[in-house]
Amino acid sequence: MFRLKKEFLNRIIEHTRKGYPNEACGILAGRGGKVEKIYEMNNIDKSPATYFMDAKEQFKVMKDMRNAGLEMLGIYHSHVASHAYPSSRDVEMAFYPEVSYVIVSLQEKDNPAIRSFKINDGKISEEEIVCL
Numbered sequence: 001m002f003r004l005k006k007e008f009l010n011r012i013i014e015h016t017r018k019g020y021p022n023e024a025c026g027i028l029a030g031r032g033g034k035v036e037k038i039y040e041m042n043n044i045d046k047s048p049a050t051y052f053m054d055a056k057e058q059f060k061v062m063k064d065m066r067n068a069g070l071e072m073l074g075i076y077h078s079h080v081a082s083h084a085y086p087s088s089r090d091v092e093m094a095f096y097p098e099v100s101y102v103i104v105s106l107q108e109k110d111n112p113a114i115r116s117f118k119i120n121d122g123k124i125s126e127e128e129i130v131c132l
């Protein structure tokens with residue numbers, strides 16, 4: 001189960017729309033399993049098929065989260081031409097088994113789909129997104 005406020009859900013979707021036609025990505029931080037802050041990250045791949053975060057930017061975010069007493073709860077990114085389901089590359093690049101991978105599909109741009117997954121050792125399991 002991934003819990004976040006509607007306002008955050010809307011911001012994620014807005015950010016992925018801004019990044020279109022490339023994939024957009026970001027980090028979701030919070031406490032006690034509840035999202036409290038969104039970090040919109042740059043996709044240094046600048047690609048419609050992949051995303052990659054800038055290591056320096058990511059380091060800054062990690063430091064900011066630590067200072068604020070927040071944990072990384074999720075990583076989101078968009079799929080511009082495919083379903084909201086992890087690609088084989090997403091699975092390969094999923095280094096954090098405890099973190100939720102939130103994917104927004106902009107395949108239907110006016111009707112984005114958003115789903116959340118845990119990826120552990122190559123195994124994908126979907127979890128429910130609960131809007132607060």
Ligand SMILES: [Zn+2]
Pocket residue numbers: 077078079086087090
């Ligand atoms: Zn992906």
